Amino acid sequence: MTVQIKYCGCQSEDDYKLLIESKADLIGFIFAKSKRKVDPTEVSSWIEKYGKPKKLVGVFQNATLQQIKDVVNSVPIDIIQCHGTESVDQLKEIRVHCNKEIYKALPFSESIIKEIELYGKVADGLIIDSVSQGQFGGTGIPFSWEEVPNMMKASDGIGITCFIAGGIKSENVSELMKLHPHGIDLSGGIEExxxxxxQRIETLERMIMR
Structure with missing residues (x-):
């Protein structure tokens, strides 16, 4: 199985030009509170100017349905990624009203297999991210990858793609690839x-695809 690559936190026109020419399968834009938050109008202008050769992901965190719909109506995203404490019922509601694929980010914990089995019933994909000092996502710190094979097995059992995120970079990506994740999600690890x-993107892609 070929590992899927998701590059997240695209925050400028230059970023977008670079990422659409990369080997990424998915490009993510953050519409939640973050240092990488982007304006939907600007994102739409980049897409109109350079096209849409990749699947696009919109990242939200505990957003209202109306906030998500406003973005979906102005930006041609393919996937809505919920990166907060959204419930299974909320994911169902978002799917019904927005008619998009739904990804759910889950914080790594001792109960991660149960969480995968729960959210995997309604999500099209999962992103397992790290938690550090109470912050979920964007920490730049990897969680313990010992459970990755079990997480992939659990995801396979319900037929969904499971991405690993958090602190992945050229110095450690080879270690992660040995565990055969379905996908990897990078942001800070491809930034300078x-x-x-x-340069960082090309280095990582050589290591992922060799």
Whole structure:
């Protein structure tokens, strides 16, 4: 199985130009509170200017249904990623009203297999991310990857794709690849001085695809 690559936190026109030319399968835009938060109008202008050769993901965190619909109506995203404490019922509601694929980010914990089995019934994909000092996602710190094979097995059992996120970079991606994740989700690991870096992307892609 070929590992899927998701590059998240695209935050400028230059980032978008670079990422659509990369080997990524998915490009993510953050519409939640974050240092990488982007304006939907600007994102739409980049897509109109350069096209949409990749699947696009909109990242939200505990957003209202109306907030999500407003973005979906202005940006041609393919996937809605819920990165907060959204419930199974909320995911169902978002799917019904927005008619998009739904991904759910889950914080790694001792109960992660149960969470995968719960949310996997309604989500099209899962992202397992790390928690550090109470912050979920965007920590730049990997969680313990010992459970990755079990997480992939649980995801296989319900037929969904499971991405690993959090602190992945060229220095440790080879270790993760040995555990055969379905997908990897990178943001800070492909940045330099706050911008996506072609050198870091190319280095990571060589290591992932060899």
């Amino acid at each position: 001085n706050g911008k996506k870096s072609v």
